[in-house]
Amino acid sequence: MRICVQAEPFDLGAESAAFAAGRKDMGAIVTFTGVVRDLADDPLEVMEIEHYPGMTEKALEQIAADAITRFSLGDALVIHRYGPLKPGEMIMMVATAAPHRKDAFDGAEFLMDYLKSRAPFWKREVTRGGADWVDAKDADEDALTRW
Amino acid sequence: MNVLYFAWVRERIGLPREEVETGAATVAELVTELRAREERYDLAFSDLSALRVAVDQQLTDFDASLEGAREVAFFPPMTGG
Numbered sequence: 001m002r003i004c005v006q007a008e009p010f011d012l013g014a015e016s017a018a019f020a021a022g023r024k025d026m027g028a029i030v031t032f033t034g035v036v037r038d039l040a041d042d043p044l045e046v047m048e049i050e051h052y053p054g055m056t057e058k059a060l061e062q063i064a065a066d067a068i069t070r071f072s073l074g075d076a077l078v079i080h081r082y083g084p085l086k087p088g089e090m091i092m093m094v095a096t097a098a099p100h101r102k103d104a105f106d107g108a109e110f111l112m113d114y115l116k117s118r119a120p121f122w123k124r125e126v127t128r129g130g131a132d133w134v135d136a137k138d139a140d141e142d143a144l145t146r147w
Numbered sequence: 148m149n150v151l152y153f154a155w156v157r158e159r160i161g162l163p164r165e166e167v168e169t170g171a172a173t174v175a176e177l178v179t180e181l182r183a184r185e186e187r188y189d190l191a192f193s194d195l196s197a198l199r200v201a202v203d204q205q206l207t208d209f210d211a212s213l214e215g216a217r218e219v220a221f222f223p224p225m226t227g228g
Contacts, residue, residue, distance in 0.1 A: 034228055050154055051227075052220060055204035080227065092228060112228055118206065120220075121227030122154035133155050136224035 001068065001076050003060045005051065007083040012093060019077050019095045026074045026097040028104035032112060038087040042127040049082045049091065052120035056080075063114040070147075071107035073098050078111065080121065113143045148177070148213070152191075153222035156198065159191040174200050175209045177219060192221075199224055 004010070012033055020029045036047045064076045077095040085091060094115075096107040115121075123134040151164045171177035178195070181188045192198065195209055201220045202211050213219065 049227075052151070052153055052201070052204070052222070055201055055220070058204055059206075116228035117225055119227045120153065120201070120222065120225055122223065123226045124154070133223065134226045136226050141224075 001061070001064050002078075003057055003064060004079040005053075005056050005060070006079070006081055009081070010079050010090065010093065012090060015077070015079065015093065016095060019075070019097070023074060023097055026099060028098050028101040029095065030101075030104040030108040031093060031095040032108050033093045034091040036085045036087050036089050036091055039125065039127065042129050044087050044125055044127055046084045046086060046126045047091075048084050048124040048126060048131075050122045050124070051080075051082045055120050059119045060115060063111060063118060066114070067096070067107045067110050070110065071096070071098060071103040073103065073107045076107065076111065078115065080115070080119070082121065110147055113140075113147065116140045117144060148216065149218045150177075150181075151218065151220040153220065155223055156191050156221050160187055169213075171213055173209070173213060174202065174207070174211050174219065177213060178209065197223060 016031050038044050060078050064078055068076055074097040080092040094108050094111045096104045098104040117140050125132055125134060148167045148169050150167045152160050157163050169177055169180055171180055178192050182192050199222055200207060202216045203218050
């Protein structure tokens with residue numbers, strides 16, 4: 001398992017290739033990448049991501065360990081950035097490896113659902129019109145009930 | 148007790164962390180003490196349903212005990228991913 005909380009950009013191709021390399025017993029590798037999306041009616045200048053150093057790493061490690069146990073994953077990777085990000089920049093990625101496809105997909109979805117609502121990150125959108133903290137969605141909390 | 152604030156809670160209170168002398172037995176008691184300090188605290192903690200709390204970097208709830216705790220953090224619901 002590898003957890004990275006960093007300000008710097010990451011190389012999706014290199015990270016995916018390194019994660020997938022040398023796994024003869026894992027038939028399925030899933031990767032998901034989150035990208036800063038521009039706003040339709042009020043163009044986004046920057047997305048600022050705040051986090052809780054120390055707790056963030058612990059929470060992500062716990063979520064990844066749960067995913068590994070629950071879906072019998074061979075491995076899991078979480079990279080999440082913080083600081084100011086521009087539209088189109090990659091915010092985060094997860095990768096899962098499992099013997100079969102369903103566990104790899106489910107493991108990645110579980111990681112995403114939990115890290116959205118249980119890892120201490122907060123997004124703030126800055127537009128020409130001002131700055132606003134992004135509200136948590138009920139749907140994100142509801143998503144946890146399916147697991 | 149080291150008390151930390153994040154996101155709009157930090158903005159409303161006006162600082163990211165502070166050392167608080169407290170005899171509070173639970174998070175709820177600590178909140179009551181903080182609210183009594185100044186209006187900015189009272190406002191920040193006016194709707195606890197809009198807040199989350201972590202004790203020693205573990206998510207918990209407002210009834211949680213502070214026995215042996217070194218760090219308490221208050222923040223809005225998380226928006227990662």
